[in-house]
Amino acid sequence: MGQEKESEQGNSLYSAWFKASKDYWDTSAKMLSESPLGKTPLDQGAFTEQMNTWQEFMKAMGSPEVSGPGKNLSVEIFTKYMESVWPFLSAPADGEGKAEKAEDLRAMSKRMAKSWFELFDNELRKVLNIPQLGLTRYYQEHVARAIEEYNDFQITMANFVNLLTEPLIETTEKVREQVKTAREGGEELVKDAKEQYKLWINKLEEAYLELLKSPEYTSALSEVLKALRDYKVSRQQLLIDLFQDLPVPTHKDMDELYKELYYLKKRVKELEKRGKKND
Amino acid sequence: MTERDNKSWNEIVESMKTATDIVFGKAAGEPAKLMKRLSDAREVLLSPLKTDIASTPYEVVYESDRVTLKHYKPAEVKFKTPLFICYAMVNRETMLDLQSDRSVVKTFLNSGLEVYMMDWGYPTRKDRYLTLEDHVNGYMDEMIDFVREKHGIPQVHLMGICMGGTLCVMYTALHPEKIKNLVTTVTPVNFETDQGLLNVWAKSLDPDALVQAYGNIPGDLLNVAFLLLNPARLMIDKYVGFLENVHDKDFVENFVRMEKWIFDSPDLPAEAFREFIKKLYHENLLIQNKMALGGKLIDLKKITMPVLNIYGKFDHLVPPACCDQFVNKIGSKDKEDVCLQTGHIGIYVSSKMQREFAPRILRWLAEREERGSPVAPPTRKKRAVSRKRPAPEPATAQ
Numbered sequence: 001m002g003q004e005k006e007s008e009q010g011n012s013l014y015s016a017w018f019k020a021s022k023d024y025w026d027t028s029a030k031m032l033s034e035s036p037l038g039k040t041p042l043d044q045g046a047f048t049e050q051m052n053t054w055q056e057f058m059k060a061m062g063s064p065e066v067s068g069p070g071k072n073l074s075v076e077i078f079t080k081y082m083e084s085v086w087p088f089l090s091a092p093a094d095g096e097g098k099a100e101k102a103e104d105l106r107a108m109s110k111r112m113a114k115s116w117f118e119l120f121d122n123e124l125r126k127v128l129n130i131p132q133l134g135l136t137r138y139y140q141e142h143v144a145r146a147i148e149e150y151n152d153f154q155i156t157m158a159n160f161v162n163l164l165t166e167p168l169i170e171t172t173e174k175v176r177e178q179v180k181t182a183r184e185g186g187e188e189l190v191k192d193a194k195e196q197y198k199l200w201i202n203k204l205e206e207a208y209l210e211l212l213k214s215p216e217y218t219s220a221l222s223e224v225l226k227a228l229r230d231y232k233v234s235r236q237q238l239l240i241d242l243f244q245d246l247p248v249p250t251h252k253d254m255d256e257l258y259k260e261l262y263y264l265k266k267r268v269k270e271l272e273k274r275g276k277k278n279d
Numbered sequence: 280m281t282e283r284d285n286k287s288w289n290e291i292v293e294s295m296k297t298a299t300d301i302v303f304g305k306a307a308g309e310p311a312k313l314m315k316r317l318s319d320a321r322e323v324l325l326s327p328l329k330t331d332i333a334s335t336p337y338e339v340v341y342e343s344d345r346v347t348l349k350h351y352k353p354a355e356v357k358f359k360t361p362l363f364i365c366y367a368m369v370n371r372e373t374m375l376d377l378q379s380d381r382s383v384v385k386t387f388l389n390s391g392l393e394v395y396m397m398d399w400g401y402p403t404r405k406d407r408y409l410t411l412e413d414h415v416n417g418y419m420d421e422m423i424d425f426v427r428e429k430h431g432i433p434q435v436h437l438m439g440i441c442m443g444g445t446l447c448v449m450y451t452a453l454h455p456e457k458i459k460n461l462v463t464t465v466t467p468v469n470f471e472t473d474q475g476l477l478n479v480w481a482k483s484l485d486p487d488a489l490v491q492a493y494g495n496i497p498g499d500l501l502n503v504a505f506l507l508l509n510p511a512r513l514m515i516d517k518y519v520g521f522l523e524n525v526h527d528k529d530f531v532e533n534f535v536r537m538e539k540w541i542f543d544s545p546d547l548p549a550e551a552f553r554e555f556i557k558k559l560y561h562e563n564l565l566i567q568n569k570m571a572l573g574g575k576l577i578d579l580k581k582i583t584m585p586v587l588n589i590y591g592k593f594d595h596l597v598p599p600a601c602c603d604q605f606v607n608k609i610g611s612k613d614k615e616d617v618c619l620q621t622g623h624i625g626i627y628v629s630s631k632m633q634r635e636f637a638p639r640i641l642r643w644l645a646e647r648e649e650r651g652s653p654v655a656p657p658t659r660k661k662r663a664v665s666r667k668r669p670a671p672e673p674a675t676a677q
Contacts, residue, residue, distance in 0.1 A: 164507075164510075197519070201511055201512075201515065201516050201519075204511040204515070205509065205511040205512060207511075208509065208510050208511050209509070212476055212507065212508070213473075213476060213479050218479060218480055218482070218483045219483070221480060221483070221484075222483045222484065222485065225484070225485065225488055225489060225492075226485065226488050228488075228492055229485075229488035229489065229491050229492040232491075232492040232493070233491060233492065251404070251494070254404060254405075255404070255407070255494070258404060258405040258407065258408065259408055261405065262405075262408040262409070266413075269417070
């Protein structure tokens, strides 16, 4: 019951969003066709038709009749996305209220990323791991794996970059607060921009040193390197598939050759040494 | 949700604005001053700049695959034994000859010391299977034998720099008969410490993953790691300093030379990297006399010749804890630890160190020149080449 209700809400939200998007693009297309640029080959009718088809497709994907892991995918994606950005978008366009009501951009971006990661784990990953069949099953698997690893890499990289930017934002806020508080208390903490910079860069250096030696950082670093490896290996496999019928050697071909060359050279050097000793 | 997460959007924007104001405010100062600086900066940046590095003439006397041996000959040779220098495989040996008034090589030559310097070159994918043994018992040994034969001497002075120093320690322990005196500079031998971030990070690093992803480890990837050792200074403050001094031609020329050197970063051969991380950073085998190359155990007690070990007190790449245990583990009686008040690169290029570092090595070697050489020189014929270094590049506008 709960799931159905959620799905209904999602569909309703989704329809509202789609209608708003469609109206926006309809208006834009109309305006453009009436403008001096209107002689461009923009066919408003065809555009509207495309939008309608897309809407139908998305609805079909989200309908209960569609079974499998991706049945509510479009609704899920949209709902997650809107949940993240809605508080930010719903804030008044201007005035003091914006600062009070709109949420922290960082928190929002984190929520957006988290929603996407959860969605990927719960929905898309399952789709990518649907068993492949037939003659080309291995190639299809390689493509799916490359997409999956690419997403995993993007996720861990985003976390890593978030972690790295935190000291910068934190320190800037702290220094700003410190200077502001001192000024309000009648004290001049820094005389000029140079002193403020010095204070800021010293604090930033300290903040980074603390972060960079933390287990949190080393763990994030290990994860991102592992994800990079997995992605590069899967991409490499995909390239091998693509190039196998072309007269282009792949890294795999060349590495095998280099390995043989390496052992041959080593053997030749050993034999040369032995020969000289015998001389 | 944390308190920080609840900060308003406006505050974030203000914070970022403050950050840029701070940086550019620092660089700019007053508007009039700023205009003058910009005008001067324009003059400097558009004028021809002398930014060539490694301009001391040399001759390439030996080549083996990608590795070459450079020979620097002084106007008058005053030392009987030449100095063989082995640089790290990270970055390039040009750092020892960065500019004419800050050149370790030039200081050696001016005192009559003949220098042979290994240039590891730029590894390509075909070099990915080369191990530490191939570098130490292969390239290094070939080249040291070449110098011994060329001069008809049984031993050379050996000097190692950073990772190159670690390779020299391995070499000297395996071939002590070929080394007259050993100088190690900013050389990590003990890796079990939390003093340096590299040591902390390397512990959780999976070298297999990197090797699988890249083959040889890209120099740029290593550079990113080095920049992340201190992002505030190396990625922000350094360039703010550049903006502040961009009107000063000498400063700009020196700065560009250093940039050229820092980002001239050869890749690291995959197998050698894997071995270095596993055997040294993970297992710390060398200092425990447990490391083997080519099936032979490296016993530091076999290092019995005079040893001078120099390192920097403020070295953030190879902190003192990586260097200061070495002399206690070797068999030499004549050994000296020198801790200089400088950092990893400053030891070679800072103007203050020009008066302390190289002159100290020269004095130390001169005092030990007359001592005996018990082993006969090799008589084998080696493959030698002779290639003069091209003339230094002309002054160029950046």
